[in-house]
Amino acid sequence: MPFSLDKAADRYDVIVIGSGLGGLTTAKRLSYCGHKVLLLEFHHQLGGLATWFKRKGHIFDVSLHGFPYGMVKTCKKYWTKEITQSIVQLKNIVFDNPQFSLKTTFDRLDFTALLHQKFKIPQLTIDRFFATVAGMNFYDDQTMTTRELFEEFFPGRSDVHRLLMEPITYANGSTLDDPAITYGIVFSNFMNKGVFTFEGGTDKLIGLMTEDLERNGVTICTSARVDRIIVEKGQVRGVEAGGRTITAPAVVSNSGITNTIQDLAGRDSFSSDFLAKADAIRVNNSSCQVYIGLKPEAVIEEKGDLLFTSTAPVFDSSELLDLHTRSKTFSIYYPKTRPGHDRHTIVASMNSRFDDWSTLTQEAYDTEKQALIARTLVDLNRYFPDIESKIDWLEAATPKTFNRYTLHTRGTSFGTKFEGLAVSRALFKEVGGLFHVGSVGIIMSGWLGAINYGVIVANDVDGYVRSL
Amino acid sequence: MTRDEIKDLILEIIKDIDEDADFNTLQSDLPLRDQLDLDSMDFLDIVMELRKRHKLQIPEEDYPQLASLSSCVNYLEPLLKNI
Numbered sequence: 001m002p003f004s005l006d007k008a009a010d011r012y013d014v015i016v017i018g019s020g021l022g023g024l025t026t027a028k029r030l031s032y033c034g035h036k037v038l039l040l041e042f043h044h045q046l047g048g049l050a051t052w053f054k055r056k057g058h059i060f061d062v063s064l065h066g067f068p069y070g071m072v073k074t075c076k077k078y079w080t081k082e083i084t085q086s087i088v089q090l091k092n093i094v095f096d097n098p099q100f101s102l103k104t105t106f107d108r109l110d111f112t113a114l115l116h117q118k119f120k121i122p123q124l125t126i127d128r129f130f131a132t133v134a135g136m137n138f139y140d141d142q143t144m145t146t147r148e149l150f151e152e153f154f155p156g157r158s159d160v161h162r163l164l165m166e167p168i169t170y171a172n173g174s175t176l177d178d179p180a181i182t183y184g185i186v187f188s189n190f191m192n193k194g195v196f197t198f199e200g201g202t203d204k205l206i207g208l209m210t211e212d213l214e215r216n217g218v219t220i221c222t223s224a225r226v227d228r229i230i231v232e233k234g235q236v237r238g239v240e241a242g243g244r245t246i247t248a249p250a251v252v253s254n255s256g257i258t259n260t261i262q263d264l265a266g267r268d269s270f271s272s273d274f275l276a277k278a279d280a281i282r283v284n285n286s287s288c289q290v291y292i293g294l295k296p297e298a299v300i301e302e303k304g305d306l307l308f309t310s311t312a313p314v315f316d317s318s319e320l321l322d323l324h325t326r327s328k329t330f331s332i333y334y335p336k337t338r339p340g341h342d343r344h345t346i347v348a349s350m351n352s353r354f355d356d357w358s359t360l361t362q363e364a365y366d367t368e369k370q371a372l373i374a375r376t377l378v379d380l381n382r383y384f385p386d387i388e389s390k391i392d393w394l395e396a397a398t399p400k401t402f403n404r405y406t407l408h409t410r411g412t413s414f415g416t417k418f419e420g421l422a423v424s425r426a427l428f429k430e431v432g433g434l435f436h437v438g439s440v441g442i443i444m445s446g447w448l449g450a451i452n453y454g455v456i457v458a459n460d461v462d463g464y465v466r467s468l
Numbered sequence: 469m470t471r472d473e474i475k476d477l478i479l480e481i482i483k484d485i486d487e488d489a490d491f492n493t494l495q496s497d498l499p500l501r502d503q504l505d506l507d508s509m510d511f512l513d514i515v516m517e518l519r520k521r522h523k524l525q526i527p528e529e530d531y532p533q534l535a536s537l538s539s540c541v542n543y544l545e546p547l548l549k550n551i
Contacts, residue, residue, distance in 0.1 A: 033520050077513065078484060452509055459516050463525055 005224040005242045012038040015248045017226045020439040022046025023254030023452025031216035031427040033462045040103035042225035047206040058293035061202045065331045067447045069193035090195045094304035099159040107194040119276035129153045146183040158412040164183035173284040173414030175317035184440035231269040236433035252435040274430045284414035286399030288352040290376040291349045292345040293393030323356040354410035415439025469548040474541045481517045496538040
């Protein structure tokens with residue numbers, strides 16, 4: 001069980017601020033390497049955006065919508081067998097929009113068949129496209145945008161662009177105007193074997209990770225908000241939290257990269273050159289969600305695990321971000337995905353801009369929130385007729401909600417755009433002992449990206465601490 | 469460490485990363501990545517494991533030296549000569 005802050009010692013080898021999947025993984029790897037680690041989380045629950053909440057007998061998963069097969073290898077190497085064995089495939093991915101309706105396993109084999117048979121794309125073009133995206137590396141040329149990539153292979157085919165892009169926009173918040181590599185790397189990861197989920201839900205995963213960290217000797221404190229990272233003469237000295245000073249030669253922030261620089265370490269800790277790069281970081285967009293719980297006796301037909309739906313005539317990155325977007329995903333959680341629990345829940349997710357919600361008056365905000373729920377029910381009714389009579393819980397989250405629980409700048413739910421990665425990686429070269437882990441650069445986001453980035457950063461931290 | 473011991477060390481670390489790795493047909497001079505199911509994260513694991521076991525600090529610019537089994541041995545031999 002996590003402790004309160006007063007149980008923490010005065011000195012550690014490494015302090016990790018924030019317990020998102022990146023922070024948890026960095027803490028795990030560093031304890032495995034033999035370091036004395038303190039993990040501080042401001043919320044009363046661990047997991048960051050990998051979170052859940054309980055209402056009226058329901059458990060709602062906030063960000064468990066599907067991750068690539070690579071998660072199996074990653075959890076096997078960096079976490080436990082029990083975690084790895086709970087990863088199961090989501091086999092029914094549905095697309096439904098004015099341009100096409102189809103069901104797929106969302107892997108290369110099935111997508112190749114769909115593109116060839118349904119969309120009449122020549123086999124050679126499909127093979128060349130897959131080879132191109134599979135060969136992309138994060139250090140490659142970034143000048144080509146995803147829009148240009150699609151135009152090169154599928155000119156004028158807005159339906160194909162939609163099929164290829166829509167799911168990735170929901171997965172990492174990228175748009176047609178972001179570097180093509182941010183699309184290609186993530187898309188290829190999914191195309192490997194399809195979409196997977198964690199059987200038992202986010203609460204089970206985070207529970208297992210917490211147990212594993214405790215077995216490895218990590219001190220975990222919840223409801224422990226860090227006020228400041230102490231930097232003296234260009235070196236990290238520790239943190240201030242709850243009126244205490246806790247020292248460590250290395251501090252890893254799993255807060256947002258912009259929060260880390262602006263709020264935790266403070267601008268005075270950095271050179272003007274570095275600040276110029278940090279100030280140029282664009283945070284990614286945020287999200288809206290509607291959480292729908294069904295009555296205990298309610299039964300619904302299996303219509304798919306993940307539904308990408310839209311009534312917008314064509315795919316348009318800015319339409320997906322609009323306050324009144326007509327595009328949303330439905331994640332359907334059948335009782336089988338949470339063994340021992342017999343309730344159906346549905347989570348509708350939309351991408352959204354923080355400023356569209358933060359600038360509203362309280363009255364307008366409440367009205368928009370109700371309208372969001374109403375639109376969602378109209379859309380859901382197309383797949384599950386008479387769904388309203390089966391619902392016993394309805395609640396919505398907006399970018400302001402994401403901001404409140406994660407403290408992320410402008411409630412970003414997908415970290416930063418591409419330039420955030422270089423700043424995150426260079427942080428410890430600017431301030432000795434200061435590291436950042438978290439969603440940056442689009443590619444280091446999502447559950448798999450966050451965990452793998454946690455391993456990459458742990459390697460930097462271990463190398464640094466051992467060189468002291 | 470002798471060259472053979474270093475080779476065994478690398479293979480042992482790879483076995484921990486991927487228990488299904490098949491070394492029977494492994495050719496020392498060819499890239500490990502092309503012959504085994506290893507990705508860039510796996511190479512990072514090798515670096516971390518060498519640091520953990522033998523306090524070796526391998527700078528990022530030297531990672532390409534770990535590409536094949538024989539290049540690993542050549543690179544690590546002087547670093548591990550007193551172990």
